[in-house]
Every structure is written in C-alpha cells, then in structure tokens.
Amino acid sequence: MRNIKLTICYLGTNYHGFQVQSNGITICEAVQDAIERVLGKRYDVKGCSRTDAGVHANRYCLNFRAETEMPLWSIKKALNAVLPDDIAVRCAEDVPEDFHARYCCKGKRYVYKIWNSDAKNPFLQGLAYHYFRTIDVVQAQAVCNLFVGTHDFAAFCGGKNTQENTVRTITACGICRSGDLVEFYVEGDGFLYNMVRILVGTVIAVSENRLNLQDIPRIMEQGVRRVECKTMSACGLYLDEVFYE
Incomplete structure (x- = not known):
C-alpha cells in the first residue's frame, strides 16, 4: 500500500x-x-x-x-x-505512511488579488476582485504589519467558525502593486473560517477611512467582529503555498 x-x-x-x-x-x-x-x-x-x-x-x-x-x-x-x-x-x-496532508501541514500562504481600477478587466473576471477606489499600498502595508505575530483572531473570522482556539501566528503579511493589480499576501500556521477574506476587508475599511490604524489593536483585544470588516468575495482568494517540514 x-x-x-x-x-x-x-x-x-x-x-x-x-x-x-x-x-x-x-x-x-x-x-x-x-x-x-x-x-x-x-x-x-x-x-x-x-x-x-x-x-x-x-x-x-x-x-x-x-x-x-x-x-x-x-x-x-x-x-x-x-x-x-x-x-x-x-x-x-x-510519501511516508504517516504523512497526512492536513495534519502534517506546518503553515500556509494565501494571496488575495484585487483589480484596482475604475474600468473592469474581462480577463480577470472571476479571478480577482474588482475595486474601483484607489488603494494606498503604503497605508495598507501599515495595516498588514499589525496582523503579524501571535494574536487572537476571534474578531476576524466568520460566524461559521468551529475552532474553539482562535489564536494564530502570522509570520508574514503584506501588500504590493503591479500596475492596477494589487496583491495581498499572508503566511501563518493556520487560518480561521473566512479569516483571510476578512483581513483583506479590514485593509479596505481603513483605506475607506471607516476604520483607522488605532482601531485594529482594540478590535483584536475585544475579540468582537466589526461590521466594517466585511468578508471579501471568494473570487480573489488563492491558496498559494502549503508548508511541510
């Protein structure tokens, strides 16, 4: 076998x-x-x-x-x-007999793609989220920096989350632009239900001035989901890499 x-x-x-x-x-x-x-x-x-x-x-x-x-x-x-x-x-x-794709996984990297233009891109239909307001990547990176580290992400998961332990360690998080394509990336030891899409939604909320940088640590500490931190569409999300020893 x-x-x-x-x-x-x-x-x-x-x-x-x-x-x-x-x-x-x-x-x-x-x-x-x-x-x-x-x-x-x-x-x-x-x-x-x-x-x-x-x-x-x-x-x-x-x-x-x-x-x-x-x-x-x-x-x-x-x-x-x-x-x-x-x-x-x-x-x-x-692979060895005891290898299990889920339980042997040590971490994952996700990428979220945003087409940041006032004109839609038919070649990215279903492959990236279309967002027409300009994203300031410097400001967005400042938000991403707040996610890095070991935190309780209870405020950044969907209502269907079944994980009792909501503490996760994020090892890298950032955002970059290439023309009109903006890519958010995050690496960590594990992710809660809808967590990545909500983190991106939080970045967008700050970009739209519905939240500010000082709100993020308070939201983490309170552990309560804010309506401003919406769940972004699934179409822009990619499981980019899976890490094993």
Missing part, C-alpha cells in the same frame, strides 16, 4: 470548495473521480484545507493510499488527461 501525495492547482469558480458536499460538485469529488478512472478504484482523499466555494489554489496538497505499481510520472500524466480543464496535477510523489 503506497501513500501518494499530489500537489494540484485549480480554479475554484465552478466548485463548492474542496470538501465533498451534497449540494454541488467539489474539487475532492472531481479528483476522486479521476483517480478512480485511472486506478480502477475509488480511494479516500485527504486534503490540506477546506477551501470555500469559488476559492482558487496555486498549490494544494492532498494524499491517498492506493494499491498500485503505476509509476508516479504515469499517474500524473493519466490524471491530467482525465481531470477537468480547471484542475491540474503539478506533482505526484510517494
């Missing part, structure tokens, strides 16, 4: 997130369908994260145990031949 790790990338527009659900097709279901077509058996797949509906991934890791002698290069090639066009296998590798 082999433990096989797949690193995949996907556009999440047409899917209800990663985890299998009864109300629509998911990334996990599509990957399981492809594995079944290639290996002739439906295997249980363990994903590194439960990405939401509409969220994309540049790198997403999963693993499954299978009885097969097919070479890794052949598994990768065959899966890419049968997967939908919006999902691709970037890498296939054998």
